[in-house]
Amino acid sequence: MPLICPNAIAQNTTAFDPTTKFTVPIYNGVFSFAEGGNYSKATFEDNAWFFMNLYINGSKPLANLEFSAKNCNVTIYNYETSILGFPSDRISYNVRGEGEQTVNMGVGVGGGASVNWVVFSNRTFVSNGWSVSHNGTVTVTGLTGNVTVIYFGFTSDLGNSNLPFYEQHSVAIAVTVAVGATVAATVVVKVAAKRQAEKGELTNNGRQVLAVSESGRPRRPRL
Amino acid sequence: MTWQNPSYIVLPIYVAIVVIGILLIYNLTKDKTKNISSLRLFVQVAAVFAFFMGLILGPFDVPIYAPLGIAPRSLLLGGNLFGNQFPDGISLPVLACYYPNGRTVTCPIWQIQAYIFPFWNYARGYQVIYSTSGLEKIGIVIGLVAIAAIILGRFFCGWLCPFGLYQDVLTRVRKATRLKHLSFSEKTNKALSQSRWVIIAIFLILSVVFASYEIFGHQLIPGTTPGGPEGTEAGNVGFLNEPFCLVCPMRPLCVLVECAVGSMKYSYVSQIIYGPLGIRGGYISSINIAVLIAITALALAYRRFFCRICPLGAITALFSSYTPFKQIAVTKLEKDEKKCTKCGVCKRVCPTQATQVYEKKGGDVTESRCMLCARCIEACPYEGALSLKVAGQTVMKSRNWLEKK
Numbered sequence: 297m298p299l300i301c302p303n304a305i306a307q308n309t310t311a312f313d314p315t316t317k318f319t320v321p322i323y324n325g326v327f328s329f330a331e332g333g334n335y336s337k338a339t340f341e342d343n344a345w346f347f348m349n350l351y352i353n354g355s356k357p358l359a360n361l362e363f364s365a366k367n368c369n370v371t372i373y374n375y376e377t378s379i380l381g382f383p384s385d386r387i388s389y390n391v392r393g394e395g396e397q398t399v400n401m402g403v404g405v406g407g408g409a410s411v412n413w414v415v416f417s418n419r420t421f422v423s424n425g426w427s428v429s430h431n432g433t434v435t436v437t438g439l440t441g442n443v444t445v446i447y448f449g450f451t452s453d454l455g456n457s458n459l460p461f462y463e464q465h466s467v468a469i470a471v472t473v474a475v476g477a478t479v480a481a482t483v484v485v486k487v488a489a490k491r492q493a494e495k496g497e498l499t500n501n502g503r504q505v506l507a508v509s510e511s512g513r514p515r516r517p518r519l
Numbered sequence: 520m521t522w523q524n525p526s527y528i529v530l531p532i533y534v535a536i537v538v539i540g541i542l543l544i545y546n547l548t549k550d551k552t553k554n555i556s557s558l559r560l561f562v563q564v565a566a567v568f569a570f571f572m573g574l575i576l577g578p579f580d581v582p583i584y585a586p587l588g589i590a591p592r593s594l595l596l597g598g599n600l601f602g603n604q605f606p607d608g609i610s611l612p613v614l615a616c617y618y619p620n621g622r623t624v625t626c627p628i629w630q631i632q633a634y635i636f637p638f639w640n641y642a643r644g645y646q647v648i649y650s651t652s653g654l655e656k657i658g659i660v661i662g663l664v665a666i667a668a669i670i671l672g673r674f675f676c677g678w679l680c681p682f683g684l685y686q687d688v689l690t691r692v693r694k695a696t697r698l699k700h701l702s703f704s705e706k707t708n709k710a711l712s713q714s715r716w717v718i719i720a721i722f723l724i725l726s727v728v729f730a731s732y733e734i735f736g737h738q739l740i741p742g743t744t745p746g747g748p749e750g751t752e753a754g755n756v757g758f759l760n761e762p763f764c765l766v767c768p769m770r771p772l773c774v775l776v777e778c779a780v781g782s783m784k785y786s787y788v789s790q791i792i793y794g795p796l797g798i799r800g801g802y803i804s805s806i807n808i809a810v811l812i813a814i815t816a817l818a819l820a821y822r823r824f825f826c827r828i829c830p831l832g833a834i835t836a837l838f839s840s841y842t843p844f845k846q847i848a849v850t851k852l853e854k855d856e857k858k859c860t861k862c863g864v865c866k867r868v869c870p871t872q873a874t875q876v877y878e879k880k881g882g883d884v885t886e887s888r889c890m891l892c893a894r895c896i897e898a899c900p901y902e903g904a905l906s907l908k909v910a911g912q913t914v915m916k917s918r919n920w921l922e923k924k
Binding site: 464465466467468471472474475478479482483485486488489492 | 601602604605650651655658659662663665666669670846847848849910911
């Protein structure tokens, strides 16, 4: 069932299939999904489709997605979140026509380092032809074929401040203690060995004498 | 092969094989000329299996998330021993590369670089979550390496390092073809040895420059972004993450060997995911391959060539061969001057052309270039002239093999 009305709003798990087209009339763009699936809500605003609780058959969990296509025909074949065991989202699609696509996966809001984003075109990393806005919208321009946009959730929320200091840093503390213990043990071994060596070079009366080498020449005791 | 639960039954079998193997080799080669070399080869092979236990325990052919090609790190053995405070594996001063599957320890060079950039203060690494800062993690790495180096010194290089084994195999190949090895002049060899510090300085400086926004709040070099120059793919994706790993010969060797034994899919390695700057896949770059080929050629000609310039060897030596650690180092090569006739065999057989064993007058002759491989002990024909001592106790000593023959 092709969706051609730009202001269409779908409610509660509306199903779609590969023949369902989502059009962006002003931009002369259209996109669809390679697999069937469903969403709880779809809105069309500012020339972009916003899907709530989007689920594509064969892909991972439900997620939100904002997508738009300009002067091109796009088939989205994969959209997954938490692909690497932490917030890391990926969308893959096929583009026909040198147009422009905008993708917002609801991540990377507030800008952040571009190191968090990677774009591949036909399985090769591309540095040009895409940009990220402050609200986490990736705009891909002029790429054709298979395009993949990945977001890595490298964030700076280190540690759990509720834990006591020694629990938060137990490994560092243990390693510091181990280094200290190793140094102390080696010093003890060293001193013991030195004393033993000195002892071997003393006479019964405790008088230090010159040790005699195999050649018969006296040599100085090693200190 | 597909991923299955690791077969932990192979662990006791492995330990039994290693113990029996060492005892057998020790007894069978007791009176042989090459007794130490045989034992060392066995220990090296056993160490490779220990460091890459995944080769025999699994995971095999693990799934990845195409097109990025990152193997699931959470499956790596030993990865979570210290929890989120230090989740990338135990640091041991051997080139047990971070990148292949199934490793049990981690290369400290990778850790030091990665904890500066890109994970200085990031809570998430490659499939792991950090609860500690980069500085704290670097402190842990250095602490672990220091403990290992104080106890065993560069014994790790001579007896345990997988890349050392690779070079020793190359030496055996060369010997089989009856070609003589080449030697550097003393001056060149010293310069190579000093170049290790230059390599360390380069990768540390690069890492700090790219992490400077995180560390200092501004970029140290204007026009750079985290990971490289602004506007380039390096700048966008952080191409220069772990810069030494981009040129390290161990990474392609590990990854390609794992592909060969079926522990990794070759398609993960061959897949190009970065652009023209040193065309690379998720695991190796063309620079890696070029360096591996060059090092292989050089190691065929010069014994243990890479060990002479290895930055990890330098870091290990720092904690075992330089003051104040030299004074407390547990494992040492010692020389009894009164038994030495200055025949020079020790100097000639040393794979890294260390000279103190010949030049120094008795006592501790361990130096930063000495890998404690005990080749000199094996070759020395004078009973007890050279010995390997651990905590003052002799564990190996030279034998009068001339008279016995």
